[in-house]
Amino acid sequence: MSFSSETKTELSELPLGETCCITAECYGMLLFCREFGERRIRIVTESEAVARRFRELCKALFSLSPKAAQSISSEKLEIIISGDDAERIFSFFGHDETQVSTRVNSDIVFSQCCRKSFLRGAYITGGSVTDPNSGYHLEISTPLFNLSNDAADIMTSLGLSPKRIKRGGKNIVYFKSSEEIEDFLNNTGAVSSAFRLMEVKVMKDVRNRINRLNNCDSFNISRSINAGVEQSEIIRRTLETKGKSHFPQELRELALLRAENPEVSLRELGEMLEKPLSKSGVSHKMRRIMEYTE
Numbered sequence: 001m002s003f004s005s006e007t008k009t010e011l012s013e014l015p016l017g018e019t020c021c022i023t024a025e026c027y028g029m030l031l032f033c034r035e036f037g038e039r040r041i042r043i044v045t046e047s048e049a050v051a052r053r054f055r056e057l058c059k060a061l062f063s064l065s066p067k068a069a070q071s072i073s074s075e076k077l078e079i080i081i082s083g084d085d086a087e088r089i090f091s092f093f094g095h096d097e098t099q100v101s102t103r104v105n106s107d108i109v110f111s112q113c114c115r116k117s118f119l120r121g122a123y124i125t126g127g128s129v130t131d132p133n134s135g136y137h138l139e140i141s142t143p144l145f146n147l148s149n150d151a152a153d154i155m156t157s158l159g160l161s162p163k164r165i166k167r168g169g170k171n172i173v174y175f176k177s178s179e180e181i182e183d184f185l186n187n188t189g190a191v192s193s194a195f196r197l198m199e200v201k202v203m204k205d206v207r208n209r210i211n212r213l214n215n216c217d218s219f220n221i222s223r224s225i226n227a228g229v230e231q232s233e234i235i236r237r238t239l240e241t242k243g244k245s246h247f248p249q250e251l252r253e254l255a256l257l258r259a260e261n262p263e264v265s266l267r268e269l270g271e272m273l274e275k276p277l278s279k280s281g282v283s284h285k286m287r288r289i290m291e292y293t294e
């Protein structure tokens with residue numbers, strides 16, 4: 001199951017709230033579903049849980065149990081309500097077909113609890129979220145401009161900061177940062193999904209930090225190899241022009257070892273000595289060797 005489907009399943013399995021919130025959630029689902037009109041209501045979903053949720057809400061509000069059927073054109077489930085039932089639901093929410101554009105009936109989303117429930121419904125039918133492993137993006141879309149404005153206002157009233165864009169005839173309200181998506185999910189009640197998102201983010205951050213450290217390590221390694229190569233060349237040149245005896249007895253062994261082994265680290269050089277020496281001991285001697293090469 002995709003992360004998006006997981007969030008919707010979680011939301012669909014939350015216990016039903018107070019009547020005011022049941023109303024608001026059902027309203028959100030209807031406004032952002034495929035078709036919400038006086039003559040026909042049509043909800044299309046991939047998820048059994050979502051279909052079940054809509055049935056539960058309809059049962060509580062309208063004593064209706066609309067059946068979900070496999071859509072003819074796709075694998076998806078489709079719930080269709082028509083005739084008197086559609087008309088009754090449409091007018092229950094205060095809508096009539098003469099309205100120029102669909103707006104959110106503000107009476108239904110008056111309380112904060114109801115605004116959260118409304119967004120839950122809207123997200124279930126009109127929203128989606130990207131798997132946090134591949135990026136951070138959550139959106140709710142609708143072809144209706146004013147409706148998307150109203151949804152954005154409701155989000156803002158809850159302290160969220162949605163962004164807006166028009167894409168392919170759709171008005172999209174979206175979030176792009178992990179914190180905002182987490183906030184949105186928490187507000188709608190998808191607490192486990194919000195936690196999963198946070199977990200993935202922490203893992204990703206840790207992985208990035210390890211990668212950065214690794215890169216840094218290999219940078220240091222290549223830097224020390226370069227230093228070794230340079231030391232080796234300088235010592236060789238001195239050996240060619242002035243001979244071994246140019247280096248004092250106590251430095252000679254190390255100077256010769258370095259000349260022969262440009263790529264090994266100071267620590268390794270120390271271990272190669274007849275009387276092994278610590279890295280700092282080697283470093284100190286190497287500085288003295290370099291003074292003799294000038």
Ligand SMILES: [Zn+2]
Pocket residue numbers: 018019020021022024111112113114115117
């Ligand atoms: Zn409420």
